[in-house]
Structure formats: C-alpha cells, structure tokens
Amino acid sequence: MLANTLAPATTGCMLPRWENTRGDKLTTRAGGTAVTIVPIADSIPALDSEELFYSDRGFDRAAERRTDTEWLSNALSDPATKVLPVWDRKSLVKDGRAVILPYTQVLSEFSQEGWTPEPIFLGLLKEGDHQEAVFALDVTDSRKESSAEESPPVFSGAEGAEFVDLRREGPNLSASEAALLAYGRGLVDWQTRTRFCGKDGAPMLVTEAGHAMKCSSCGSSVYPRLDPAVIMLVTCGDYVLLGRQKRWAKGRYSCLAGFAELGETMEMAVGREVLEEAGIRVLPSSVRYAASQPWPFPSSLMIGFTAEAAAKPFPPELETLASSSASESDGRAGDSSASTSGSTEVDRGDGRMVRATVARGLVPGDLESLTGMRLPEAECDQKELEDARWFHRDWLRSALSLQPGAPELFGTVFGLPGKYAIARRLIGDWLEQRRERPWAGDAIKQVEIENGTFKYVLLRLRDAFGRSKLLVRGSVHASYHNDVYERTAREVRPLGLQLEVLGGGRIEHLAESKLIHVYGFSYAFGQAKHELTAAILQRWFPLYDTITTSDEGY
Ligand SMILES: [Zn+2]
Incomplete structure (x- = not known):
C-alpha cells in the first residue's frame, strides 16, 4: 500500500495521557475519556504588562527614599512600618495570603537573639487614606552553614503561617501580593548571591x-x-507554534522562550531561539513587541513578542488545480463550484437512487483547508524542548471551551500555562482575534469521526452568500456512504445551508496510538480528495503525529 505521510509535526513523540496542573482550575470534557482542559477567561482584554502577574501598578516604590537616610531611619522606628520576612529564599504565607508584620515587632523578636539582619526598603503600601513603608527582611540565620541546620522562625501574630516557595505558591495568591512577595524575595536573593566583590x-x-x-x-x-528573556507567539496563518519541556505537567504546551545573549537585540533573540528550539525561521520584519512580565525566579524579565513564520508554498499540482477551477468559474455568477460539480443520480446502496451534488475539483477556498500542509515543519532540539508543533486557532478555541465545534478528543490531554503567565496572555489575545464574520456554518462541527475503521464522506457546506467550509464525517454505524451524507444533511437543512458531496472513502482511526489513515473510495460518491481530508484532520488532531493517505483500498 502506498502511503503518504502528511506534515507530521514531529516523529517519535508519544503523548502522555494525564495532566495534573497544580493551581489551575480544571474541567473535564468528553464523557468517559481522560481529558483535562485548563479553561481560559471568556473575554481577554488587550495585553497590558501592568496587569500581568508579578507586576503591580498600584505599588509605590518611592525610589527617591532609598538614599534619604533620615526618612528611612524614621520609617524603621515607626510602629506602622511593615516587613515581609524571607527565610531560605521562601516567603511567608498563611491561608493563601501574604503575611506582612509590623517591623518593630519582628525587630524586637530578633534582637532578643542578639542578631539583626538588614532591612531592604521596598516602597509604600496604601493603607486606607495613608501610606505605610514596607521592607523585606532576610531572617535566614547567615551564621549557620545551611538552612538544614535551622528551623524557620515563628513570629507572634503569624502562628500557622508557612515559608513557601513562591514559584510554586505564587499563582495561588492575589496578583498584587504575589508581586510584592516576588519583589522582596528577589532583592533578598540577589543580596545573598552578592556577598563578595567580583x-x-x-x-x-x-x-x-x-x-x-x-x-x-x-x-x-x-x-x-536582571536577565532579559524573550517569549514569543509564533504564528503561520491560523496556526500557532507551541512547545513543551519534558519536566512540565503532562500535555502542557506553551510559547517558546529563551534568554537574550550578549550583543543581541530582543528581535534577534526571538529569531535565534525559534530556530534553535523548533528549527523554524521567523520573518525578521514580523517580530513585534507585545508586553513584558517580571519573572523573578530568580531574576528574569520576560519580554513578549509576536512573530510570523513563512508558510511553505502549496504543492504545484494543487495550485494549478485551484487556479484553473477559479478561472473556469469566473463567468458563472460567483458559483465557484459549478465548474467542478454536477448533479448525479447515485445509488444509495439499497437499490434506491437519490440525487446528490457531487463535486470533485478544488475551489480556491479549499486551499485554506490545506494550510496544514504548508506549515514549516517543527523539529524540536530535544535539549530544551521535548516537542514543538502547530495548533490551529479553531482547535485551541474549542479545546479551551471558547467556542463549540471541537470534535471528540479521544483521550488527548492538553493544557496551557495558568492565567498568571504572559504565555497564556499572548495565546489568549491571539485566540480572541477573529478574522471572519460569524455565519450559520460556525455551529456545524467541521469534523465528526469515531474510533475504529469506517466509511467517511468529504462534504462542502455553503450558505446563500457563498460562505463555505469543508466537513469530514464518518461513523462505524454507517452501512453506506450515503447514510453519512443523509445524516449530515438532516443536521444542516434547518439552518438553511446547502451540502455538496466531494467524495468518500474510509478512515482507519486508532485513537490509542494517535494514528489516522485515510484511503479507499465510495461507489456512490467517488473518491474524495484524501489529502484535503487529511489536512482537515491534521487541524483537529494536532497532537497526532501520523495522519496518512492512500488512494488504494476500499
Ligand atoms: Zn572590590
């Protein structure tokens, strides 16, 4: 059997089946299968750096006070002045809230031990109608060799509070508290690592x-x-490039990212990182700044960009086919399918003849469906990334429950970073951009198939204004290709939409192995353009590595 492999994103990357995303809200879809999806907010505002986690617009750093010794000395003796204790690079948290204590109290408790650490001035906290100075204080006993010898200090008034790793617990705090704790912890961490002159x-x-x-x-x-790092949303048409690291939660994907090197502009770093990690070239002129986010673990500044990758040209035979269809249909009052379709009496299989419109050529709009074949192939480096691949906007929107229309996910596990991360915001903002006006066809799923081997038909859905989309439908319960067609026709008729049959064949779908093979033909409708079917399936099964086609078989 001659089989063509269609644009595999990568090879040899088997996907794990479960995800446990700490700190994120999870919902379960697709009854009976193990699918966990991290939902995204219904409406995502335009990117705003100041609203991203670990930055707080309301906090006054009062930088002019850092050298004002008289003011600082007064502040440190003011009972209203607050302090964030940091111990062993961990932050003090109780019941999901930052613990902020009076400085004079903490000082007196530590003075009793005959040792006074130096406070770091963070800024001014708004408290009602006045402001209170807030400091960070490293309460790790630097006289001890390691924190293993030491138990964390306990402060009166903060019983039950815990010193936690902010990287892990930060997303559970409010954005402003997480920002303040990260700021204080970052300065303490830097001082700890800067004890001696270089x-x-x-x-x-x-x-x-x-x-x-x-x-x-x-x-x-x-x-x-401060370590500047670039993080980029790389797109190619309606597809976005996402990757995953081996140590991440199973099924989690995110934007590519990496540190800028000496002598590089941010834009150069974007191009280099995407090429290194995924083997894909972005168009240098397409790189645009989007937003930035402090990522104080320990000292990164994530600088977000959008960038485009160049699509590969269509295979020449498809270009020719589509352009000849277009020119033939020019004189036909906009009916672009007229040249390639005709009404045919078809044998339903049970002896009765039904009329169906059978179209076999491609129309220009169909090339949109083939975009999956034009994507530059992602080859992950396996050092930083375990996998990198393209995801279609519609699939992501459906998987994140932003719109109806996702086909059954067959146990696929997928998740994005939580809403605290700039990556999520870059992706969310892109998903919100809709290029097309909604139409009745949006309500119809593009793909409805099952697990197993079954007859399928490739259909074109159209409305009176020429809007159209291709559908792939198949079922193990269909005895004849026409059964699949009839069922879909009943679904779309109430919406006033027309349905054309572009041909049929068979699909072998092994969900557990993430394999799809498209082959065969239909006695009633002829052979579908399986490459088109495969391109559509690739869009809706982005985590499948192998979708193949063959014109042979029945
Ligand atoms: Zn020196």
Missing part, C-alpha cells in the same frame, strides 16, 4: 536601602541583576 573578593556592603551593594575595599557598586 574584582577583589572583599565583602560587599549594603547601600541604597538594599538596592545596591558596594565593595568595602575598592568601592565599586553593583545593582540587582
């Missing part, structure tokens, strides 16, 4: 209320380190 090894002294370190010998100053 030039002469002399001890560093804290200056500027904790925002700078100065060498006690040569006097050179250093400031908190």
Whole structure:
C-alpha cells in the first residue's frame, strides 16, 4: 500500500495521557475519556504588562527614599512600618495570603537573639487614606552553614503561617501580593548571591536601602541583576507554534522562550531561539513587541513578542488545480463550484437512487483547508524542548471551551500555562482575534469521526452568500456512504445551508496510538480528495503525529 505521510509535526513523540496542573482550575470534557482542559477567561482584554502577574501598578516604590537616610531611619522606628520576612529564599504565607508584620515587632523578636539582619526598603503600601513603608527582611540565620541546620522562625501574630516557595505558591495568591512577595524575595536573593566583590573578593556592603551593594575595599557598586528573556507567539496563518519541556505537567504546551545573549537585540533573540528550539525561521520584519512580565525566579524579565513564520508554498499540482477551477468559474455568477460539480443520480446502496451534488475539483477556498500542509515543519532540539508543533486557532478555541465545534478528543490531554503567565496572555489575545464574520456554518462541527475503521464522506457546506467550509464525517454505524451524507444533511437543512458531496472513502482511526489513515473510495460518491481530508484532520488532531493517505483500498 502506498502511503503518504502528511506534515507530521514531529516523529517519535508519544503523548502522555494525564495532566495534573497544580493551581489551575480544571474541567473535564468528553464523557468517559481522560481529558483535562485548563479553561481560559471568556473575554481577554488587550495585553497590558501592568496587569500581568508579578507586576503591580498600584505599588509605590518611592525610589527617591532609598538614599534619604533620615526618612528611612524614621520609617524603621515607626510602629506602622511593615516587613515581609524571607527565610531560605521562601516567603511567608498563611491561608493563601501574604503575611506582612509590623517591623518593630519582628525587630524586637530578633534582637532578643542578639542578631539583626538588614532591612531592604521596598516602597509604600496604601493603607486606607495613608501610606505605610514596607521592607523585606532576610531572617535566614547567615551564621549557620545551611538552612538544614535551622528551623524557620515563628513570629507572634503569624502562628500557622508557612515559608513557601513562591514559584510554586505564587499563582495561588492575589496578583498584587504575589508581586510584592516576588519583589522582596528577589532583592533578598540577589543580596545573598552578592556577598563578595567580583574584582577583589572583599565583602560587599549594603547601600541604597538594599538596592545596591558596594565593595568595602575598592568601592565599586553593583545593582540587582536582571536577565532579559524573550517569549514569543509564533504564528503561520491560523496556526500557532507551541512547545513543551519534558519536566512540565503532562500535555502542557506553551510559547517558546529563551534568554537574550550578549550583543543581541530582543528581535534577534526571538529569531535565534525559534530556530534553535523548533528549527523554524521567523520573518525578521514580523517580530513585534507585545508586553513584558517580571519573572523573578530568580531574576528574569520576560519580554513578549509576536512573530510570523513563512508558510511553505502549496504543492504545484494543487495550485494549478485551484487556479484553473477559479478561472473556469469566473463567468458563472460567483458559483465557484459549478465548474467542478454536477448533479448525479447515485445509488444509495439499497437499490434506491437519490440525487446528490457531487463535486470533485478544488475551489480556491479549499486551499485554506490545506494550510496544514504548508506549515514549516517543527523539529524540536530535544535539549530544551521535548516537542514543538502547530495548533490551529479553531482547535485551541474549542479545546479551551471558547467556542463549540471541537470534535471528540479521544483521550488527548492538553493544557496551557495558568492565567498568571504572559504565555497564556499572548495565546489568549491571539485566540480572541477573529478574522471572519460569524455565519450559520460556525455551529456545524467541521469534523465528526469515531474510533475504529469506517466509511467517511468529504462534504462542502455553503450558505446563500457563498460562505463555505469543508466537513469530514464518518461513523462505524454507517452501512453506506450515503447514510453519512443523509445524516449530515438532516443536521444542516434547518439552518438553511446547502451540502455538496466531494467524495468518500474510509478512515482507519486508532485513537490509542494517535494514528489516522485515510484511503479507499465510495461507489456512490467517488473518491474524495484524501489529502484535503487529511489536512482537515491534521487541524483537529494536532497532537497526532501520523495522519496518512492512500488512494488504494476500499
Ligand atoms: Zn572590590
């Protein structure tokens, strides 16, 4: 049997079956199958860096106070002044809230132990109609070799609170509290790693209320380190490129990302990372800044971009077929399918003859369905990424319950990062962009197939205004291709839509192995253009590695 493999995204990547996404709301779809989907908000506002997690627009950093020693000294003796304790790079949290304590109280409790750590001035917290200074304080006992020798301190008034890893627990906090804790923890972490001068090894002294370190010998100053990283939404038409790392929760995909290197612009870093991680070239002129997000684990700044990858040209024979169909139909009052279709008496299989419109050629709109074949192939490097592949906008929208129309998912596990992450916002914003006006055909699923081997038909759905879309329908319960056609016709008739048959064949679908093979023909309707069918199936089964076609068999 001659089989053509259609645009496999990658080979050899088997998908895991379960996902456990900590901290995200999960819903279950598709009764009886193990599908977990992380839902996305119904409406996603335009990207706004300040609304992303770990940044807080309402917080006043009051940077001018960092060198105002008199003001700082007054603030530290003010009973209203607050402090965020940080121990072993962990933040103090109780019942999903940040624990913020009076500074004077914490100081007195620590003074009793004969040791006073240096507070880091963070800024001013709004408290009613006035502002309170807030500091971060490293309460790790630096006299001990490691935190393993030490148990976390307990503060009066904060019994039951826990020092937690913010990277893990941050998404469970409010955005503003997570931002404040991350800011304080980041500065403490930086100071911990900047104890000695890089030039002469002399001890560093804290200056500027904790925002700078100065060498006690040569006097050179250093400031908190920030690592710029690019994160990019790479698209090709209606497809988006997403990848996954091996250590992520099963089935989770996200935007590609990576650190900028010395001597690079952000735009250059976008192009290099996409090429390195997925083997895909983005169009340099398409790279656009979108938004940024502090990612203080320990010191990244995620700089979000959108970029486009160049599509591969259509196979020449398809271009020729489509353009000849278009020119033939020019004189036919906009009925672009007239040249390639005709009414035919067909044998229903049970001896009765029914009339059905059978069209065999391609019309220009059909090439849209073939976009899946034009995508540049993703080849993940296997070092940073375990998998990288293209996802169609409609599939993502359906999988995230933003619109109806997703076919049965057959146990596929898929998830995106939580709403706290810029990646989710980049993807969500792109999903919200709709290029086309809605029409009645939106309510009709493009693909309805089952697991197993069955007869299928390729159909074209049209409305009176020339809007159309192709449908793939098949069922193990259909004895004849015409049964599938009739059932679909009953579905679309009440909507005033027309249905044409473009041919039939068989589909062998092994959901467990994520394999689909399209082959064979229909006595009643002739042979469908299986490449078209496969392109449509590729769109709706993005996590399948192998969708093949063959013109042979029955
Ligand atoms: Zn020095």
